[in-house]
Amino acid sequence: MSALNDKAVDNGRIARRFAALKAEGRAGLVTFITAGDPDLETCRAVLHGLPAAGADLIELGLPFSDPMADGPAIQAASLRALHAGTTARKTLDLVRGFRATDADTPIILMGYYNPIHAYGVDRFLADAIEAGVDGLIVVDLPPEEDEELCIPALKAGVNFIRLATPTTDEKRLPAVLQNTSGFVYYVSIAGITGTASADNAAVGAAVDRLKSRTDLPVAVGFGIKTPEQAANIARVADAAVVGSAIVTRLADGLDADGKARPGLAEDVLGFVRELAGGVRGARA
Amino acid sequence: MTRPNTFRSGPDERGHFGIYGGRFVAETLMPLILEVEKAYREARADPAFEGAIREQLKQYVGRPNPLYYAERLTEKLGGAKIYFKREELNHTGAHKINNCIGQILLARRMGKKRIIAETGAGQHGVATATVCALFDMPCVIYMGETDIARQQPNVFRMKLLGAEVVPVTSGARTLKDAMNEALRDWVTNVADTYYLIGTAAGPHPYPAMVRDFQSVIGDEVRVQMQELEGRLPDSLVACVGGGSNAIGLFHPFLDDPSVQMVAVEAAGHGIDKGPLAHAASITGGRPGVLHGNRTYLLQDEDGQILEGHSISAGLDYPGVGPEHSWLHDIGRVEYVSATDQETLDAFQLCARTEGIIPALESAHALAEIVKRAPKLPKDHLMVLCLSGRGDKDIFSVAQHLGVKL
C-alpha cells in the first residue's frame, strides 16, 4: 500500500468493517441515499435507521446540480435535496448527527468535485474528518487528477475510494488502484446509475481480476435493484452497493407536492432490510 | 504572474492552461478521452488529415470567407476602421462547421460508428447533423426542452438532415443539461460512439482540438489583412459562449503584442442584476470544475451551477473554455460584456447599415465595437468575428421588439 496511507486510512472504520465482515464470512451491503432527500428531517430518519436495517456501510450523496454520471433516479434525488436547501455544510451536519448515535458504521460521501472545490479542499477535509466521514467517492476525479483531492485526502486520513469500470483496461488498472484505499468500487456496467444490470459471470470475472491486483475489498454496484441481485453480487464480491433502487423507493413515498408521506422512512428501511436479507443469506 | 515566452504553447500534456483545463471525467470515460487525444495527436502529424480538412473547408464550407471592410458602419461610428470576418457566409451559417469538419474526419479515422452532440441554439446541432449527413453517420443531438421550444427552425433543420433530436428534460433544460445528457450517452455507448463537442470546452483534448480547428478563422484574417492593409490588425473582437469563435480568431495572434484582443460575454439583463440575470462566466463568475475542466463558472456559494440568462441561446452556457480563463488571468485578452439591450441595438444597426443580419451571439461583439470604435483613430484596424447569421434569431428579436410575426 502507498506510503501516503497512514493509520487512519488503513485502519479506520472502513477497514475495520470489512475485517469484521470477513470474520463473519459474509459480504456487506452498502446503501446509497442522497443527503437531504427529500428533506433533511426525513433523510435523517432514514440515515439513522440504516445500520439497524442491515446496511454495513453507508454512502451519502453530496448533492450536485449537474450529476452527469447519474441516471434519472439519482438526478431527481439530487434536485430534491437541493430544493430542500441541502448544502455541503448541512450534509456534514447530518454525518455529525449520525456519528453521535453510531460510532462504527462507515460513512462515505459520494458526489462530484465542484461543491468540494467551492468549499475549499483543505477546509472540507478538516470538517469532514471532524464530522466523522470515513471516505470519499468523487466521480469526476480520475487518477489523472489525483493531486486535486485524492492525495490531500489520504494525507489527511480520509479514504479515497476509486471507481474501476468495464473500460478500465489492464494498462490503466495500476493507476486506478495506486492511491485507492478503503475498498475498490467496481462499476459493473459502462453507463450511468440506475439503468442496466450486469451479467453475473462477467462481474465475477472482473472482481477476480481486481482481486489479483489488490488486497483491498471489492464492492460492486450500478444496476443492483433487488434482494436477489444483491445476493448474486454478494456471492462474488466483498460488498454489494445499492443506490438507485433505494432512492426510487424513497421517491415512491412522496406525495404530489414532493413531500414525504407518513411512513416513508419505515418503508425505505423495510426495503433495505430485504436487501440485507439477500446479502446475508447469499453464502449460506 | 510571470509572462510566458509564448501564449501559444498550451495546453501542457495533461491538458492544463495554467491552473485551468484538465480531465475531470468519470473513470468510464477516461480511456475514451485518452483514445481521442492519441488519435488527434496522430492525425495532426498526418499531412493527409490536414489535406482532407482543407479540401472540405474549401469545397463544402466555402472557405476562405471574406474579410470585409464595413465601410458604412465605420463611417457611422466615426473612428476605427472596421472589418468583418464573414463566418456567417459559411455553409450552415456559422463558424461551428469548421470544428465539425475536423472532428467528423477524426471520428472516421478512429472507426467510430455513431456521433452524438449537444446543442443550445441549435447551430452546433445543425452543423453536426450536416457533417453526419455528408459522411453518412447516425447522429443523435441532445437539446434542452427549453431550447427546443425557442429554436424550432433549427430543430426542424436537424431533423431534415436526418439527425435524431433528443429533448433533455433534466435540470433547467438548456445547454448545460444537454451536455450532461450527451456525457451520459457517451458513458453508456463507449465502444462505438464519438462525442462531437461544439465549443472549446470539455475535458482535454477538446479545448485544444476545437481551438485548432477554429484557428482557420485567425489564420485567414492574418493573410487577408496583409493583402488588404499590408499589416497586422490592431484589435480583434469576438463574442464568447464556450469561446470557440473567439479562440479561433485570437490564437494565431496571441504572440503579436501589438494586437489587442477583446472577448465579449453575455451580460443579459446586466451583471449587476444578480447571478441569474446574465451568462458572463468570466466577468461575473468564479473558477470551478464542470464538464471535464476547471474554468470560470456561474455558480453559487456551495458550488452548485447556476443557469445563466442571455437573449442568445448560444451564449447562455454557465462555463467558458479553459484557455479563456487562463488568457483572462494573465491579462492577454480583455473580457467585457454586452447586455441584451445593447445587443438588440447593435443587431438592428448592423442590419440597417451593412445589410447583414447578424446572429444574436455575434451582435454581442458588435455592441462592443459600437462602444469602442468611436474613441479610436481612423487608422486603427479592428476585426470583428461575425460568427453567424441571424436568420435563426428573427423570431426572438421580433418578440423582444414587440412585433408579431
Ligand SMILES: Cc1ncc(COP(=O)(O)O)c(C=O)c1O
Ligand atoms: C453564431 C454563433 N456565435 C457564437 C456562438 C458561441 O459559441 P462559441 O463561444 O463557442 O463561439 C454560437 C453558439 O451557438 C453561435 O451560434
